[in-house]
Amino acid sequence: MLEGLRRLRVVLEPGHAETADLSFDLTFDGVVPATEETPQRLRRLERVVMDTSRFVQTGRWAGTLTVDGRTRQVDPGTWLGNRDRSWGVRPVGEPEPPGRTAHEGMPGFFWIYSVMQFDDDTIVTIVQEDDHGRRLVEEAVRIRPGAEPEWLGRPEHRLVFAPGTRNVTGATLTFHRPGCEAVTVECELLVPNLLGIGTGYGLEQDWRHGMWQGELVVQALRRDVREIDPALLMFCPTDHLARFRIAGSDTVGTGLFEVAVIGPHRQYGFTGFADPHPAHDNDRATSDQ
Template sequence: MLTPQDDLLGHQTPGTFAVAGNGDPRFTERYWYTAHPLDGRAFLIDVGFGYYPNRGVMDAFAGVTIGRTQHNFRASRRLAGNPLETTVGPLRLEVVKGHATHRLVLQDNGSGIAFDLTFEACFPAAQEKQSRRERNGELEEDLARVAQFGRWHGWIEVAGERHTLEPSTWWGQRDRSWGIRSEMRTDWARPPMQTHRNFFWTWSMLQTQNLGVSVFMKEREPGKPYYLSGAEFQRRPDGSVHKREITGFEHEITWADDPLGQTIASAEFQLSFEEGSPRLVRLEALPARYYLKGGLYGGWDGWNHGDDRGAYAEAFDAWDLDDPVTRERARTLGDHVLRVQIDGESGIGISEYGVAAGYPRYPGPQKHAAL
């Protein structure tokens, strides 16, 4: 299908912008953002977009956790004649300047969430190692990802109350990914349910005023990651930024006594690098957490990433995070805000994590679903 975007530069194949790569329906491009106050209040904003050119679909979500309530907005549209426009209903993304300034706007809608927020990068963007894996001889995933730290300004309104965000007190992070992405369907409402065994993983973005650490680790045997990617950015007194690639990762985690799911209480991450001395990162869990099923990661009530729901569809709800049934359905995958201590500097960040049945360490949380 030919669209006006085909007048622009940037084609990667002999096809049009309406088609990606070899036409694999799993091809996905995704944006993801989080914002949270530096003082550690139970307040967390999550926003994401998914672009599925070979399915003809774009979907998006916006969510806010305040206290023990998670508010969710979800929307989906067919790409039609504007496949590259990052707008889904009332939710819009504007890349003002690549790797520097992004603007997110959610206009009034039935969810009670609205905002006008701007992300300003505070460290350079970092590309992770290519995540490529096969299963039974078939390609399961071949994905590129970029991560970046930043500060936020603007405003958000939730349930009739408006909050102002200032860069000095609202920090956050974003990522951008593209490629063949493995599907995850763990929603009760749409079998088949996927189960996962024998692994621990974490994707964590942690920052202080002068340091940023991004790490993605997956392992089946403690101390032997089968995927490890990450980088440290250190701001020097002259304002320059020094980058080191992470080459080793060790973890010691204390799990909270949470009867409803997997929850970290505290942790220590020992990082080693291609050059220079190692780094010890101490983490303490804070109250705010956004469960990513609210953004369709794994599905919710029959919605799943990339599904064609017609020309336009939206939905919204609010979750009581102390409700056992909600938490069982929400499972583990989420952005959990953590207090960060690195070499005497205090900061904040998020961690996504999960431990699956059969992994030799951390048996306690394994009674709950890992993703």
């Protein structure tokens, strides 16, 4: 940490046998204040399974990044990004015995987390719903330097899926604040990153967040996306590099669009965990709003 809640340096030294194809020396410089998000609380079967807080911040990156022997200069004029940190209780580490959950079944998970960085401000959107569309968590705020976060209203979503899959290929977010004209953001999804593969989010049972691996363990994993079982993608949150356009204006930004549609969700026609999106139903979500 170079400056609390402002500047951060992260380094991966070259030469380690497990990470020989990757090294970096990068510095993050925040452009908006680190802002605490709405706490995320969830009870299941009379137990608290999630009670977390998190802050988010957008900024610029500088330094060097080396992949497969090729070094790239990271120019803060073009390398934008965001970071978030969470703390509290969440289902991580070694899984508990299934017990009663084996009888009740696994719940679904619908999630949108988007961080949009524009020239003068940042918009952060969070939506978590159950299969009926009832909100468990929601947030939509605009963050500016030197100002309190501005509430944008209730966020609504329209996702577009690749036919016959659950892969999200586009999205529209609309913010409704009483007494104000709705604000609509078109989300162009550019590059997907499979957050559930090799990151500790649960698909690899031997490597999960908070799971004891031993002293100073360093590992690397490289996967060819074309060889990943398509069935796994139905249980895999995806982080998209995205371009955002505010409708009715020339305002364009870039950032993160994270999405997961796991299990049943009535609005998009999913009734279970293994059914893909109906090829003819991408327009139906618009009328459901």
